[in-house]
Amino acid sequence: MKILIVGAGMAGLSAARILAKYHEVTVIDKGRGVGGRMATRKIGDCQADHGTQYFSVQSANFQALIDQLLTESVVSTWQLAQRTNIRYFGSKGMKMIPKKMSENINVILNEKVCKIVNNKLLAESGNEYFFDQLIITQPVPQIQELLNQSSIDISAKDESVLNSVKYEPCIAVMAVLNKETSIQSGGIILENKPVAWIADNFQKGISTKPCVTLHASANFSAENFEGDLNEIAQKMLESVEEFIPKSSIETYQVHRWRYSLASSRFHETFYQFDDKSIFMAGDGFGIGNVEGAFLSGLNVAEFILEASLKTVK
Incomplete structure (x- = not known):
């Protein structure tokens, strides 16, 4: 399964470390280095x-x-x-912590995503990335901007969660x-x-x-x-x-x-959009702070792994 993660901060790297053991994982970040x-x-x-x-x-x-x-x-x-x-x-x-966590993870830097089209993520560079599951760990206002540029229909519940952070x-x-x-x-x-x-x-x-x-x-x-x-x-x-x-x-x-x-923050540690293979995670979910971001990434990774195992069965 192809899993894309937007954001190479604590949440994104926490999720990637778990998921990369079982699936094809790519982390994309607009920055020059990991860590946010x-x-x-x-x-x-x-x-x-x-x-x-x-x-x-x-x-x-x-x-x-x-x-x-x-x-x-x-x-x-x-x-x-x-x-x-x-x-x-x-x-x-502090940057040495995410740098250590990103070892053996496929991280693409200096790549700003601009649009989601079906199961494809488009970047400003013109590169395209296909996914089966997408985890976005950017600050929520940046996620809202990405969704608006993508013309993705979201539910009233989705909108409520976005506005709560x-x-x-x-x-x-x-x-x-x-x-x-x-x-x-x-x-x-x-x-x-x-x-x-x-x-x-x-x-x-x-x-x-x-x-x-x-x-x-x-x-x-x-x-x-x-x-x-x-x-x-x-x-x-x-x-x-x-x-x-x-x-x-x-x-x-x-x-x-x-x-x-x-x-x-949203009270749960991550959120899945209604009827979509798109998740939000980060320090805007759960307890916040560095540990909260780590747990957010960990929990969304565990959720995706458990769902994929059920599909296999």
């Missing part, structure tokens, strides 16, 4: 996680993967001063510094400020030179999302000068995450 918001950027000699900063683990299935990655030194633990539970992050950057944006600033910070435990959560989070990538151990990541609050991000990036960065940096003195900043870069956090 599990993202790490190099700025000169510095390296910064600018998307997902860390994650927690509660389920046995996700713990099994993380334990394996711990033994392989892909993942490390992080104890934040403001949190009691252990968090995890990529030892050499909402996202908050986030503006990230990565600043290279000329000296180390004194941020306790390498990360601090702020309240009632333009900046909601500061991470010290040097203290985390992913950068060989002092470098911090700032994430703006949801309200600040929404209010300033379409604004001038340089002005936005200046406002954010000025608001945290007690932690990052202006004199310590050498350079900075800014990134907009339009769909940073699923603030309203």
Whole structure:
């Protein structure tokens, strides 16, 4: 059976790892690398996680993967001063986790899908991909855009599920510094400020030179999302000068995450469109966050496998 997965983030790769053992699986992503918001950027000699900063683990299935990655030194633990539970992050950057997960998976990058026609997926490049089952793990607004371009008729239930998932944006600033910070435990959560989070990538151990990541609050991000990036960065940096003195900043870069956090999610871990071999999965389904995305991909893969076994019988 041919299975196409759109999106090489945590959900897409989680599903692919299971399904590729039994079926012909292809993962397609518009980005230059796998991981989605599990993202790490190099700025000169510095390296910064600018998307997902860390994650927690509660389920046995996700713990099994993380334990394996711990033994392989892909993942490390992080104890934040403001949190009691252990968090995890990529030892050499968050992007290394999806990179490891994508090993032995057929992933096609720099390929943006634009239309679904029957059991065929069309890309802007002109390439065509046939499928028996399609799993889409993009943010739901991008799925809605794809469906609109495809002229696919969806049911009232489908429409209700699509409209139930909402996202908050986030503006990230990565600043290279000329000296180390004194941020306790390498990360601090702020309240009632333009900046909601500061991470010290040097203290985390992913950068060989002092470098911090700032994430703006949801309200600040929404209010300033379409604004001038340089002005936005200046406002954010000025608001945290007690932690990052202006004199310590050498350079900075800014990134907009339009769909940073699923603030309203569909209660099930995935969704199958009525009368179609098309599924939606990702952090907009179930519990959200990194673990939720992993479980979403795992659960949709298990569902497809079980259905295929019944068909064989």
